[in-house]
Amino acid sequence: MTVFTGSDLTCLRGERLVFGNLAFSASTGDAVMLRGRNGAGKSSLLRLMAGLTSPRRGNIRWQEHDIADDRIAHRARLQYLGHQDAIKPVLSVRDNLRLWAELRGVSDIDGEIDQALRALDIHHLAHTAGRYLSSGQKRRTALSRILLGSSDLWLLDEPTVGLDRESCAELARLIASFRAKGGIVIYSTHIDLDVTSPTILDLDQFAIPMMEWLADQDDADETDTGDNHPFDIDQGKQTGATI
Amino acid sequence: MHRFAKPSVFLKLTGAMMPWMVTLTVILTVVGLYLALFASPVDYQQGSTVRIMYIHVPAAWMGLFCYIGMAACGAMSLIWKHPLADICARATAPIGATFTALTLISGSLWGEPMWGTWWVWDARLTSMLILLFLYLGYIALVNAFDDPERGSKAGSALALVGAINVPIVKFSVDWWNTLHQPASVARMDGPSIDPSMLAPLLIMAFAFTGYYFIVLVLRVRLELNQRRIRALQLSGVFDDRAPTSGDDSNLAYDQGHNAGAGK
Amino acid sequence: MNAFVAILRRDLRLAMRQGADSVMVVAFFIVTTTLFPFGVGPEVNILARIASGVIWVAALLAAMLSLERVFQTDYEDGTLELLTLSPAPLELLVLGKVCAHWLTTGLPLIMAAPIMAVMLNMDQNGFATLMIAMLIGTPALSLIGAIGAALILGARRGGVLVSLLVLPLYIPVLIFGAGAVEAALLGISAQAQLQIMGAILLLSLAAAPFATAHAIRQAVE
Numbered sequence: 001m002t003v004f005t006g007s008d009l010t011c012l013r014g015e016r017l018v019f020g021n022l023a024f025s026a027s028t029g030d031a032v033m034l035r036g037r038n039g040a041g042k043s044s045l046l047r048l049m050a051g052l053t054s055p056r057r058g059n060i061r062w063q064e065h066d067i068a069d070d071r072i073a074h075r076a077r078l079q080y081l082g083h084q085d086a087i088k089p090v091l092s093v094r095d096n097l098r099l100w101a102e103l104r105g106v107s108d109i110d111g112e113i114d115q116a117l118r119a120l121d122i123h124h125l126a127h128t129a130g131r132y133l134s135s136g137q138k139r140r141t142a143l144s145r146i147l148l149g150s151s152d153l154w155l156l157d158e159p160t161v162g163l164d165r166e167s168c169a170e171l172a173r174l175i176a177s178f179r180a181k182g183g184i185v186i187y188s189t190h191i192d193l194d195v196t197s198p199t200i201l202d203l204d205q206f207a208i209p210m211m212e213w214l215a216d217q218d219d220a221d222e223t224d225t226g227d228n229h230p231f232d233i234d235q236g237k238q239t240g241a242t243i
Numbered sequence: 244m245h246r247f248a249k250p251s252v253f254l255k256l257t258g259a260m261m262p263w264m265v266t267l268t269v270i271l272t273v274v275g276l277y278l279a280l281f282a283s284p285v286d287y288q289q290g291s292t293v294r295i296m297y298i299h300v301p302a303a304w305m306g307l308f309c310y311i312g313m314a315a316c317g318a319m320s321l322i323w324k325h326p327l328a329d330i331c332a333r334a335t336a337p338i339g340a341t342f343t344a345l346t347l348i349s350g351s352l353w354g355e356p357m358w359g360t361w362w363v364w365d366a367r368l369t370s371m372l373i374l375l376f377l378y379l380g381y382i383a384l385v386n387a388f389d390d391p392e393r394g395s396k397a398g399s400a401l402a403l404v405g406a407i408n409v410p411i412v413k414f415s416v417d418w419w420n421t422l423h424q425p426a427s428v429a430r431m432d433g434p435s436i437d438p439s440m441l442a443p444l445l446i447m448a449f450a451f452t453g454y455y456f457i458v459l460v461l462r463v464r465l466e467l468n469q470r471r472i473r474a475l476q477l478s479g480v481f482d483d484r485a486p487t488s489g490d491d492s493n494l495a496y497d498q499g500h501n502a503g504a505g506k
Numbered sequence: 507m508n509a510f511v512a513i514l515r516r517d518l519r520l521a522m523r524q525g526a527d528s529v530m531v532v533a534f535f536i537v538t539t540t541l542f543p544f545g546v547g548p549e550v551n552i553l554a555r556i557a558s559g560v561i562w563v564a565a566l567l568a569a570m571l572s573l574e575r576v577f578q579t580d581y582e583d584g585t586l587e588l589l590t591l592s593p594a595p596l597e598l599l600v601l602g603k604v605c606a607h608w609l610t611t612g613l614p615l616i617m618a619a620p621i622m623a624v625m626l627n628m629d630q631n632g633f634a635t636l637m638i639a640m641l642i643g644t645p646a647l648s649l650i651g652a653i654g655a656a657l658i659l660g661a662r663r664g665g666v667l668v669s670l671l672v673l674p675l676y677i678p679v680l681i682f683g684a685g686a687v688e689a690a691l692l693g694i695s696a697q698a699q700l701q702i703m704g705a706i707l708l709l710s711l712a713a714a715p716f717a718t719a720h721a722i723r724q725a726v727e
Binding site: 321376379383384387388389393394397400401403404405408414416419 | 675
């Protein structure tokens with residue numbers, strides 16, 4: 001059953017058009033791998049899916065409901081891993097994780113944290129302060145965060161950065177077991193992650209040149225950075241005459 | 244209403260209105276200045292220094308008016324997320340700050356002959372000074388970001404917070420002033436004003452308003468055109484003149500895509 | 507409400523581990539206040555006359571300087587992004603963070619204020635009002651300042667900028683805070699001033715979390 005869909009998505013970063021007319025869909029148990037060159041909008045798309053940003057055009061739906069209509073419900077069902085690990089240097093690994101467990105309303109906080117730490121093989125670091133962790137250990141701590149509480153959707157932005165080969169295999173196992181429970185995983189990665197039969201979404205296909213997009217705005221009711229006639233010289237002359 | 248807020252419609256509409264607005268404002272300014280400087284009566288106490296009022300009071304009104312306008316634009320940008328509202332708020336700030344500064348300078352010039360000192364911590368002047376600070380904070384904030392859109396949005400939020408604060412500041416400064424003010428200082432304007440003085444005052448106020456709208460439109464047009472240039476630059480249309488320099492990976496990318504689209 | 511407690515507890519724990527922040531704020535407050543006798547001369551009458559104003563201005567500056575960091579570190583290490591993505595309302599989380607900020611900076615300032623009042627020869631009958639006024643005023647400072655601290659996230663020259671944004675907004679608190687103490691020193695009831703300060707506190711309590719949350723969402727966008 002198709003659960004998570006997006007249609008006609010256009011994304012602007014600053015004043016730069018990242019991608020346009022993008023569509024995706026994911027069913028329960030799916031894995032979607034985002035591919036594309038630097039700047040193709042992999043992170044931007046994941047942030048759109050998380051609801052951190054809003055698309056300039058188009059919408060994203062979860063079971064036919066626009067995620068913009070009920071952001072709290074969407075946030076409750078998703079786990080997001082960004083570029084940064086969000087680890088406080090002065091707090092222990094356990095204390096770092098505790099906040100996220102509490103915010104998700106987990107009842108057995110210590111039990112879940114233990115379980116998550118064991119799954120990432122960092123249980124021995126539970127009482128180590130964040131500042132003593134290596135970058136790989138920090139990444140694993142961040143990954144164990146997404147195991148806390150129940151969720152239906154994982155949005156992982158370059159989850160393998162800083163991970164060694166064994167950790168990558170562990171991550172692949174975690175993704176597999178999450179999918180087996182019906183979870184949807186959407187991720188971007190530069191190295192091969194051993195995920196079985198992921199759907200591949202190539203963002204390079206959805207890049208549209210700015211000019212084309214500006215011209216397309218003719219039909220739209222509202223424009224933003226653009227204008228109907230980028231080359232309209234008459235208007236330029238008028239400006240000159242009035243100054 | 245969104246149709247008029249569309250940048251291209253805005254450019255066309257304001258382009259057509261501009262000559263009329265300029266003509267009207269010039270006429271109002273000339274008539275207003277003549278009435279204020281020559282035709283209006285001299286105050287029996289203050290002599291000709293009372294004529295400073297015809298600049299000072301409209302400038303003060305405009306200082307407040309611009310801030311209200313800025314906050315209204317900020318509210319519009321928050322509610323309807325229309326980029327033109329952000330641009331208008333951003334374009335209004337320096338004009339409002341200038342009017343406010345003009346109020347302070349003319350007030351100071353007026354104060355010297357009247358009070359014998361350049362600055363008095365009078366409630367009105369102090370409120371205007373704080374208003375100037377609010378303007379400066381806004382201007383500093385919108386220009387502090389690398390992404391202009393982010394700056395405008397932060398500015399809109401600040402303008403709204405400031406607008407809630409303006410009446411509170413006004414009230415507290417009045418309160419503070421009545422507590423500390425020595426009673427001997429004369430009020431800047433009496434309780435009632437003679438019609439012969441009111442007419443030039445109002446005409447000057449309209450002239451200032453006209454000036455505000457002209458400068459606002461010019462600044463918004465400038466910003467829209469700058470954005471258009473940036474959009475064209477980002478789209479790579481300027482790159483083909485010098486394919487070896489600059490961001491040529493972008494160019495190759497766009498060309499590749501165009502070829503693909505043409506098939 | 508759990509979310510409020512969770513973030514409050516984490517921020518307090520962070521403040522305790524890092525330690526220095528609260529001490530620095532109080533030290534800044536004391537040093538700034540100490541500058542005034544050097545500036546205006548050690549004459550007892552003059553110092554007693556300006557004491558309440560000086561203490562309030564120094565408290566304002568101390569609160570403002572510490573505010574810059576409230577969201578900055580969370581913004582830089584990605585925590586703020588995750589907080590906006592947590593199922594708890596961001597307004598509540600903001601309130602928790604502001605509350606933690608007040609407990610770690612506002613409260614120590616209130617403790618330090620009477621000491622400085624003694625050193626500036628303030629009359630004894632103003633002490634209680636000074637403490638009460640600061641008890642009402644400093645949470646308002648934290649709340650209003652949080653808006654400024656959130657607005658400057660990601661900006662160049664954040665530190666100087668926040669003072670330019672926030673200090674004009676602090677003026678009403680300063681006027682009524684100092685006014686309350688002055689009234690008490692003159693032997694008049696300071697009730698009116700304290701009530702107005704209470705109104706300012708309530709208004710900022712109602713508006714500031716929303717404005718701050720809005721600014722944070724813009725920053726992480």
